[in-house]
Amino acid sequence: MSFYQSPKKMSAFDAKFEAQKIAFAPVSFQVARCLSQFGILTKIDGAGDEGISLIQLIQHVELSEYAIHVLLDMGLSMGIFWCKDDRYRLDKTGYFLLHDDMASKNLNFIHYVCYQGLFDLDDSLKQGKAIGLKHFGDWDTIYPGLSQLPEQTKKSWFEFDHYYSDHAFDSLLPLIFKSDPAHIIDVGGNTGKWAFACTRYNKNVNVTIMDLPGQLAVAMKNAQACLVADRVHPFETDLLDNNKPFYQGGDLYWMSQFLDCFSKQQIITILQRTVAAMKPDSELCILETYWDRQPHEAGAYCVNATSLYFTAIANGNSRMYHSKDMLKMINEAGLYVDEDIDNIGLGHTLLRCKLKPMN
Numbered sequence: 001m002s003f004y005q006s007p008k009k010m011s012a013f014d015a016k017f018e019a020q021k022i023a024f025a026p027v028s029f030q031v032a033r034c035l036s037q038f039g040i041l042t043k044i045d046g047a048g049d050e051g052i053s054l055i056q057l058i059q060h061v062e063l064s065e066y067a068i069h070v071l072l073d074m075g076l077s078m079g080i081f082w083c084k085d086d087r088y089r090l091d092k093t094g095y096f097l098l099h100d101d102m103a104s105k106n107l108n109f110i111h112y113v114c115y116q117g118l119f120d121l122d123d124s125l126k127q128g129k130a131i132g133l134k135h136f137g138d139w140d141t142i143y144p145g146l147s148q149l150p151e152q153t154k155k156s157w158f159e160f161d162h163y164y165s166d167h168a169f170d171s172l173l174p175l176i177f178k179s180d181p182a183h184i185i186d187v188g189g190n191t192g193k194w195a196f197a198c199t200r201y202n203k204n205v206n207v208t209i210m211d212l213p214g215q216l217a218v219a220m221k222n223a224q225a226c227l228v229a230d231r232v233h234p235f236e237t238d239l240l241d242n243n244k245p246f247y248q249g250g251d252l253y254w255m256s257q258f259l260d261c262f263s264k265q266q267i268i269t270i271l272q273r274t275v276a277a278m279k280p281d282s283e284l285c286i287l288e289t290y291w292d293r294q295p296h297e298a299g300a301y302c303v304n305a306t307s308l309y310f311t312a313i314a315n316g317n318s319r320m321y322h323s324k325d326m327l328k329m330i331n332e333a334g335l336y337v338d339e340d341i342d343n344i345g346l347g348h349t350l351l352r353c354k355l356k357p358m359n
């Protein structure tokens with residue numbers, strides 16, 4: 001990791017400006033969202049090098065002159081546009097806000113899933129509970145409620161989750177199938193995207209999805225639609241309850257973006273239960289984004305920011321981990337890492353684990 005290990009080279013004047021940006025960050029965030037939602041970014045982008053004036057924008061955007069003008073002024077301050085001779089042109093940051101898929105998925109996730117709940121971050125930190133979740137329902141964690149979230153919130157949650165895992169899945173399939181597993185157990189398999197990728201890739205493999213009932217119902221509906229309900233099987237459980245069952249004897253246990261939903265103590269328990277369920281030659285593959293394994297500072301920023309979603313909205317006690325913490329827990333549970341591969345998809349790491357030999 002080449003970042004965070006020395007002070008930033010910046011004048012006090014610039015640092016003071018950075019501090020003001022943080023103080024006003026919710027304003028910038030909402031302005032960027034409104035510029036996008038009301039089509040102002042698209043209009044200015046379409047005007048190209050010629051640019052577009054406020055008077056012209058008023059004719060195309062269904063907002064008052066006042067509303068467009070306050071958004072434009074703040075957009076200038078945020079470096080989204082530049083303006084010469086009263087004509088606005090998109091600057092580079094504006095270009096990526098408009099055209100970068102990752103920025104739009106992140107922005108929608110923060111607005112529809114996290115924004116209101118983050119107001120309760122301080123109480124969530126003090127109580128070790130996701131106090132911000134109260135805006136959506138009365139659950140201990142967001143997961144039993146996922147399928148009941150308001151429509152736009154649910155859409156933003158799934159688009160955010162899938163955006164990162166989808167980018168990793170294609171390059172992972174050959175790696176996972178090199179050990180030729182006949183039966184994969186997808187722990188926290190959600191709506192079945194990985195299960196369907198596996199059944200498409202290999203015509204013989206069976207996949208069992210272990211998850212909460214709400215997600216399994218959606219996954220099995222999807223399995224019917226994909227015509228693989230004979231090879232994709234549901235296994236209902238709640239991994240926060242040790243009295244609930246754990247699928248025994250799978251060839252390959254798969255945990256993608258799953259362990260980050262649990263506290264350290266819960267992870268150790270889940271890994272120990274996995275160890276107890278594995279055959280001597282089974283594997284456990286863990287796919288996660290660790291902030292210290294990101295190739296660029298931008299990745300570490302997004303991963304660390306995502307931790308606070310877990311704190312205030314998802315469960316109050318989990319996070320995106322440092323890889324050293326995960327490696328320690330894997331070891332403690334009785335596993336060793338056979339392969340450790342970074343830079344999969346958008347900054348994922350695959351840890352391929354096996355049972356430690358018995359002494």
Ligand SMILES: C[S@@+](CC[C@H](N)C(=O)[O-])C[C@H]1O[C@@H](n2cnc3c(N)ncnc32)[C@H](O)[C@@H]1O
Nearest residue numbers: 143165188189190211212215238239240256257
């Ligand atoms: C962040 S999603 C990951 C989905 C998918 N594996 C992927 O890579 O996109 C976490 C999944 O873990 C499941 N999960 C969370 N808590 C759980 C629990 N206590 N028991 C079983 N599954 C749980 C959720 O329902 C959800 O499907």
